[in-house]
Amino acid sequence: AQSVSQHNHHVILSEAASLELGCNYSYGGTVNLFWYVQYPGQHLQLLLKYFSGDPLVKGIKGFEAEFIKSKFSFNLRKPSVQWSDTAEYFCAVNAGSSSNTGKLIFGQGTTLQVKP
Amino acid sequence: GAVVSQHPSRVICKSGTSVKIECRSLDFQATTMFWYRQFPKKSLMLMATSNEGSKATYEQGVEKDKFLINHASLTLSTLTVTSAHPEDSSFYICSAPNVAKNIQYFGAGTRLSVL
Numbered sequence: 001a002q003s004v005s006q007h008n009h010h011v012i013l014s015e016a017a018s019l020e021l022g023c024n025y026s027y028g029g030t031v032n033l034f035w036y037v038q039y040p041g042q043h044l045q046l047l048l049k050y051f052s053g054d055p056l057v058k059g060i061k062g063f064e065a066e067f068i069k070s071k072f073s074f075n076l077r078k079p080s081v082q083w084s085d086t087a088e089y090f091c092a093v094n095a096g097s098s099s100n101t102g103k104l105i106f107g108q109g110t111t112l113q114v115k116p
Numbered sequence: 117g118a119v120v121s122q123h124p125s126r127v128i129c130k131s132g133t134s135v136k137i138e139c140r141s142l143d144f145q146a147t148t149m150f151w152y153r154q155f156p157k158k159s160l161m162l163m164a165t166s167n168e169g170s171k172a173t174y175e176q177g178v179e180k181d182k183f184l185i186n187h188a189s190l191t192l193s194t195l196t197v198t199s200a201h202p203e204d205s206s207f208y209i210c211s212a213p214n215v216a217k218n219i220q221y222f223g224a225g226t227r228l229s230v231l
């Protein structure tokens with residue numbers, strides 16, 4: 001069965017600090033990988049996704065993630081966070097054949113708090 | 117604006133009553149929708165896949181008689197929590213994939229509190 005693990009449950013950073021949120025998945029086949037963000041009081045929004053090709057993907061708002069197949073990882077990064085990045089971040093996977101429209105398996109989520 | 121509408125956003129009910137949550141795709145048709153449950157400080161757990169015109173597919177451990185899913189049209193799926201109990205209190209989120217755009221959209225969620 002697929003599973004997703006996010007190592008950081010609560011991260012507190014000052015503005016301009018660099019961010020890296022860990023995500024590891026467990027699945028033997030081809031996977032599609034996603035990072036979603038949930039701002040306070042809002043619905044989940046897609047930050048970025050990886051289906052195939054360049055393992056370094058860039059998303060919205062300056063976020064990027066790197067797929068390392070050998071490590072089953074898809075860590076999220078941002079060089080310089082802003083106060084507005086305060087939110088809940090979720091890593092998710094689905095089976096490779098489902099592209100972006102299949103059921104998702106989510107990680108536990110990471111709460112990011114950015115101090116001004 | 118929102119492309120998936122979920123209603124209500126918050127509901128408080130008495131133990132033993134049933135609660136219906138609606139999930140609508142706006143501006144696109146969705147033959148499949150997904151229902152998730154989110155516990156405090158926990159991840160979103162997939163409950164079931166709602167299929168238009170056929171029975172929903174439930175994940176292991178999810179009681180289908182407890183969580184009734186009806187996908188009556190190409191833009192509407194409903195989740196009914198039957199005979200709700202305090203342990204059913206949670207945050208329920210639906211999603212609908214726009215296959216043409218290869219994007220999955222999420223509703224804003226429904227906070228259910230059972231007294």
